[in-house]
Amino acid sequence: MRAHEAGALHGNDAAPTWLPYPSDVNTLIDGLWSRTTRRTEDGAVEVGGVSVARIAEEVGTPAFVLDEDDFRHRARAFRDAFAEAFRPLAGADVYYAGKAFLCGAVARWVEEDGLGLDVCTGGELAVALRAGFPGERIALHGNNKSLAEIRRALEAGVGRIVVDSLDEIDLVDAVAAELGLRAAVMLRVTTGVEAHTHEFIATAHEDQKFGLSLTGGTAFEAVRRVLAAEHLELVGLHSHIGSQIFDTGGFEVAARRVLDLVAQVRDELDHTITQLDLGGGFGVMYNTQHTPSTPEALASGIAGIVEKQCHELELEVPHVSFEPGRAIAGPSTQTLYTVGTVKDVRLGGPHHRVYVSVDGGMSDNVRTALYDADYSCLLSGRVSEEQPEVVRVVGKHCESGDIVVKDEYLPADVRRGDLVSVPVTGAYCYSLASNYNHVPRPPVIAVKDGEIRTLIRRETEEDLLGLDVG
Template sequence: MKFESLLAYTVSRLFSLYKNKSGYIIKQLLAQLVGYDTVWNIENSDHSKNGGLGGNDMHLYGTQSINELGHLTIGGVDTVELGKQYGTPLFVYDLALFRERARGFVDTFKKEGVKAQVAYASKAFSSVAIYQAAAQEGLSVDVVSGGELYTALKAGFPSAKIHFHGNNKSIEEIEQAFDSKIGCIVIDNFYEIELLKEISAKRKQKMDVLFRVTPGVEAHTHDFITTGQADSKFGFDLSNGQADEAFRLLFEDEYLQLKGMHCHIGSQIFETEAFSLAAKKVVDKMAEWQQSTGFKATVLNLGGGFGIRYTAEDTPLAPAVYVDDMIKAVKKEAEQFGIELPEVWIEPGRSLVGDAGTTLYTVGSSKVVPDVRNYIAIDGGMSDNIRPALYEAKYEGALANKMNAPLEETYTVAGKLCESGDKIIEDLQLPKAEVGDLLATFCTGAYGYSMASNYNRIARPAVVFVEDGKHQLVVKRETLEDLVKLDLPLTLGEG
């Protein structure tokens, strides 16, 4: 192991053991010295599983650690105490890890000297508090609905740093965007072009716009989260003339100020080639339009999709690796065609909040199917984490109150919803589970709460942020009264 890797490993282990603000600062300084990719890769290697801390040899994330009671702690806070105070199910976000991930992207662009915007893709998790944390880290945000836009504005997020996406924006949402004077609208289809032309002309109000293209790049990921190929509900195809027609309609419009193009090839991607190829195709098209019309694109938005580690099967790359390869591809094409390097935007979502989130559940009933499997049931399920049922997503977990106990049983963790497919984790090795134990499911920070539902009239969980030994409730738990507050009594048939 070369010196800088050994140094990175040593400080990373110290940070994992002590989990305090000093350790966090040391790790940030180290990242500046040897690179975020070195620190990231050491932390995500088998050497960083913190196996020496307990019998589970469990991969821990961010500020997670195990205290003298054998309890899982996050941000220096005992999760058992969090469960007692706030109840379960409970989403717990490691705010220090969110900040670290954000800085990994932002600082890499600064290091490369490339003008950029890192926009938090807030569909991963939207709340007033997370928008405020994003603002603290100097991020922009992208929103995909009037609800997300409203929440960001309620958080006091700077409207000029908000980008509005979506393939079917309503007139009301577009008016809301204009009223709020947001930074940019990302156009998705021809209907939206005409709608925006009409609204902007009527209001005599200018708006910066990008338009989304599908570059025909197939990312190696789940079909439901692949978006960059030709057969997609999103964007204008680069290969069949749609993108050229969209450009023609927007070029030199009086009120719609075309700045460039956007693409997004998918999610949970673990290699850089697809991003580089997408960048090449889009920059080539920008150069073509500049040569034919003189239009100079000033923004290239390459979207998000950067993968994270859910299980040992996943091999994520450091933010610096993704960004470096993107920049190389953009610079190479820009130099080849003699065009000015555009400002590069990216939209990480999952990679900012995914492994920063942990869900706590209370174990209830159990069932043994002889020679088949052992079930334990929790007090949540697909109502707070639909991804296993929707995408066959895999997770890791542990008994947060028994982190040092030996692994004795293999369980399938079942939710409490009235669906046979409501299973959060299959074949999970745990200590012997008992009623009242606290189960922690890791890496639930993205598309957990944001995709939560009231199916079976189950109330959505609370959300807590932790940092530096402190904890704060940032989203209240729904109550039974919340579940009926929009209902109205029947009046038909009263005679």
Template sequence: MHFYGTAAQNALGHLTVGGVDVVDLAREYGTPLYIMDEALIRRNCRAYVESFRQHYPNFDVAYASKAFLCTAMAALAEQEGLSLDVVSGGEIATTRQAGFPMERTYFHGNNKSPEEIRLAMEVGVGRFVVDSTRELHLLENMAAERGRTVRILLRVTPGVEAHTHEYISTGQLDSKFGIPIAGGLALEAAREALRLSHVELTGFHCHIGSQIFDLEGYRIAVQRMLDLAAAVRAETGFTASELSMGGGLGVRYVEGDRPVPPEELVACLSAAVRGGAPERGLPLPKLIIEPGRSIVAEAGTTLYTVGTIKEIPGVRTYLAVDGGMGDNIRPALYHAEYECAVANKLGSERTRRVTVVGRYCESGDVLLTDVPVAADVAPGDLLAVFATGAYNYSMASHYNRFPTPAVVFVSDGRADLVVRRESFAEMAANDLLPERLRAGAPR
């Protein structure tokens, strides 16, 4: 069985993470439960930072908070010297609540609202990553009203299609994100930005996709971004001081996945920029990357309690758990795959094959298909699903009115609750019942 980070099997045959028995975690915090391996998160953060220190003189590692964000995660990122990539007013508010230095944030989004822009200006977000010329002029007008100047990166699409799922591939020409380099559109957007008085262009940003295992797409993207920077300089005299290559590095979800270590991505990007910028007569820009999944995905384990086990002879065996698509939409959304184990019976032979389903009222509520589990699995056992640290908590929903699970950080034998389990009352706290609809009211 493949273990991630600090995960291990103890003498009782139980799964431990961060030196903590998950049976104890289930007893104290209930299930479903998101367990985050703090030591592995920190190790992944440091892999990026330390690699850059070896390969490139001026850099920034901005954690893509959409992968997993709570105040504790923002605080951890700050401790590790990372900046933050935020994409909404809610992520900005969470980051600020954590006491994160807002000048180290990059505000993304293809359709930022005026209210979000206003909030970002008020709290002092460091960079706006501009996704369209409409946003460019909205920023100019709102900054002018406040008598200030905001710094921006232009998000462009370099026309690089990463080998990934179509829903998480974002660098190709046909994308809702960014301004295409093709046809001179990005060049014209740069010209327009430079004409404005309350917007300061600092450089360019791209993101070619997610769950990427092949570095060639990054190499090509760097060349196209540098070509754009050189063209803008030739046309306008402006020299980009910042170049963001986004994130997207893949992780191991199942056997057969062969992720590239962060160190190799950093070395690849650094070499491409160090070689390509001088060739075009450009000074080395500050090199920015935005890893998310590759920092937190493998650090996460979701713990469930096994309920009904339904065997259909000659067809399959369904093993139902007390969570499902409400706490992990990824299998239903884009056929994501995972590995699992019966966490309180790691010593048992894994000879029974089951399809793990949730308790939501959808036939598509399937978490894992035809996977091996302990032969003696029974109702009441604990099922651990691995590598669920990225996008699971972030994309959790209230479908069927199930509350959001709790999140714990584990490290060195200690467990800290960082997100409380939502109560039924909290889930319904924003509901309003008009007087005319109350029981007994006249129709």
């Protein structure tokens, strides 16, 4: 018998055990909201000195509201924490993972704040180059790079191409030969370490599409081939173990396995690998069940791991780099919605479900449907004295699984026209946005010092129809 599309979520009105009953349903929970978010005297939420009521009036809803001060503070915090922790060793660089969220303004912020930029498609590379991002501070990822993407990256002088397969070694070597240059490459290796997270974003176990496996000698063979290639320069190894990781345990095992390969290359090929990229995947707080680490704790913990493993293997400590994306972009942004239908569905006996429908949904946040992600939300346009009630916030799309927030407490008097904010939507929400049901994608606006600036404009029906040339 086929399961209901909403799965185990269907027909259960009890609050999950991790969701605490709020003493005040109007409270902004620490850790969920960006650094300038607060409630004003009239009860409305304000971010960057701008009330959500003003945003709704001037920009409309739904809208991604990015706190510029928060984003840039987090970027600098990671930059400084890793620089300080690895200063006694061989140093460290931080690359912002553009796949989390990228636009021209963000690329410029990242460049101004001294981070590198990690891109994984020709489109992301195009955004970076148009923003004037220095090519030597760009890393190009991707498990299936086209010849055009490789050529454009080399012509732009990217600092490194992260090679993902044996076939790609030949492709990059051929394009570099055609252009008359040597391409700086890193080899992405899979260590067999699986991050403790949702299966589809745990990217280091063996049964997956990314990287060169340490098992069976594939990664070692890749090193041998790159060293033998006339137009390639091996600058280091790359390892990424997953996403939404809250501690350094997985990094300890992964680093050891990558460094074992470094030692093997030294002993058997007489070559010293001087750089190591340990990826990103640092977790954020989406709701009260999450307890992310600080940049300082992550940096010091990983620095200790790398130093210890290198000492045991009698290796010089390599220069290390990291690629946080979600941990910078995620908490900086909230999505502002307007409530439409509020429906109390009686399920028989005492059971019922309150559905609060908003004017967006899985077209602007598919992570709940894709990853079973849990989000929080807040009545943001006003405060209420009514009792808290567990609701399910859903979108406007023709899917039973179109759920934005599976379970959260909102005031019992939530009604049509209310403003609701969902925090921590800065990573992968706009990046994964679609036009499902021909719904135009929302804008991304930046707020700072009482000013609103559009980073990405709202799509229109004209935009959608303009692509339909049939």
